[in-house]
Amino acid sequence: MHYTTKAVWFLVFTLCIAGCNEAIEEDDEDKSAHRATSTESQLTRTTSAARPxxxxxxxxxxxxxxxxxxxxxxxxxxxxxxxxxxxxxxxxxxxxxxxxxxxxxxxxxxxxxxxxxxxxxxxxxxxxxxxxxxxxxxxxxxxxxxxxxxxxxxxxxxxxxxxxxxxxxxxxxxxxxxxxxxxxxxxxxxxxxxxxxxxxxxxxxxxxxxxxxxxxxxxxxxxxxxxxxxxxxxxxxxxxxxxxxxxxxxxxxxxxx
The missing domain is CATH 3.40.1050.10 (Carbonic anhydrase)
Incomplete structure (x- = not known):
């Protein structure tokens, strides 16, 4: 019974770590996409109407x-x-x-x-x-x-x-x-x-x-x-x-x- 409890806690801990890593990866992907969108938007603005x-x-x-x-x-x-x-x-x-x-x-x-x-x-x-x-x-x-x-x-x-x-x-x-x-x-x-x-x-x-x-x-x-x-x-x-x-x-x- 003692070993079963330890196994359950180990499984829960492993799932939590995996979930956190997945969330971090998704957050990084969102930030990268936002930077790319911002850069593209800036490029569009500066090559057109913004130029004197x-x-x-x-x-x-x-x-x-x-x-x-x-x-x-x-x-x-x-x-x-x-x-x-x-x-x-x-x-x-x-x-x-x-x-x-x-x-x-x-x-x-x-x-x-x-x-x-x-x-x-x-x-x-x-x-x-x-x-x-x-x-x-x-x-x-x-x-x-x-x-x-x-x-x-x-x-x-x-x-x-x-x-x-x-x-x-x-x-x-x-x-x-x-x-x-x-x-x-x-x-x-x-x-x-x-x-x-x-x-x-x-x-x-x-x-x-x-x-x-x-x-x-x-x-x-x-x-x-x-x-x-x-x-x-x-x-x-x-x-x-x-x-x-x-x-x-x-x-x-x-x-x-």
């Missing part, structure tokens, strides 16, 4: 993303394996960003955007040369981006070097030819700085001047100028703050060039 269709919508998307970045609450959108796979055969970025190569200035993070959202060109001092112009023309004409942002940033090393080379004239060593050539492209932005201001304030003004100079140069390229005139896209200048993470846009949507 105008320059104004693109601007608002960048503003909202930067606000999340500044607040330390990024969403990291469009970074799933499924979304990445959906872009293998095509891309449809809604904005083009010309920014500095500085390692602290990463447009994808600063604007809290994901894979395929922006067409980004980065070069020291956000200078414009034929390669940069060609890349931007490709984004506007072939990819149909609606907004072009030229973004400088605080404490830009390239602009600072140009200031010391062309304004303060206190460069201790001559730069290699390639760097000197780059600084030469920034030199026009150093003209007209107020010598009564501190070097820091003059450099800050030079950084803004360099952004505006890049916009002016791009606006003089026939195809890009035509795109501005017929409203295919718009240009915005901006300055990124290394201290706060905030992007300050210089102008409104006034591109009647």
């Amino acid at each position: 269709a105008t320059a104004e919508e693109a601007f608002e998307s960048l503003i909202e993303g930067n606000s999340r970045f500044v607040a330390g609450e990024p969403m990291h959108p469009h970074d799933s394996a499924q979304y990445r796979a959906s872009l293998v055969n095509e891309q449809h970025p809604f904005a083009t960003v010309l920014a500095c190569s500085d390692s602290r200035v990463t447009p994808e993070l600063i604007f809290d955007q994901g894979i395929g959202d922006r067409f980004v060109i980065r070069v020291a001092g956000n200078v414009v040369d034929d390669d940069v112009a060609g890349s931007i023309e490709y984004a506007v004409d072939h990819l149909g981006t609606k907004l072009l942002v030229v973004m400088g940033h605080e404490h830009c090393g390239a602009v600072t070097a140009a200031y010391h080379s062309y304004v303060a004239n206190d460069m201790k060593e001559r730069e290699p030819h390639e760097i000197d050539s780059l600084l030469h492209r920034i030199e026009p932005a150093m003209r007209g700085l107020d010598p009564s201001q501190s070097p820091e304030d003059q450099i800050a003004q030079g950084i803004e001047n360099q952004v505006r100079a890049a916009i002016e140069e791009l606006s003089e390229i026939p195809d890009l100028r035509d795109g501005l005139r017929d409203g295919r896209y718009k240009i915005m200048g901006a300055i990124y703050s290394l201290h706060t993470g905030e992007v300050r846009f210089l102008d409104e949507f006034d591109n009647d060039i």
Whole structure:
């Protein structure tokens, strides 16, 4: 009788364990199915109506993303394996960003955007040369981006070097030819700085001047100028703050060039 009772309890215990395992497996399956459904739903939303269709919508998307970045609450959108796979055969970025190569200035993070959202060109001092112009023309004409942002940033090393080379004239060593050539492209932005201001304030003004100079140069390229005139896209200048993470846009949507 004693052994029979033990056998019964062993059977009950075994059945309970089996039932718990089955319940756990079903719960895991439900969670996996829910994750798959959520991912599929997100992918459907982000590939259709959520994508900005105008320059104004693109601007608002960048503003909202930067606000999340500044607040330390990024969403990291469009970074799933499924979304990445959906872009293998095509891309449809809604904005083009010309920014500095500085390692602290990463447009994808600063604007809290994901894979395929922006067409980004980065070069020291956000200078414009034929390669940069060609890349931007490709984004506007072939990819149909609606907004072009030229973004400088605080404490830009390239602009600072140009200031010391062309304004303060206190460069201790001559730069290699390639760097000197780059600084030469920034030199026009150093003209007209107020010598009564501190070097820091003059450099800050030079950084803004360099952004505006890049916009002016791009606006003089026939195809890009035509795109501005017929409203295919718009240009915005901006300055990124290394201290706060905030992007300050210089102008409104006034591109009647």
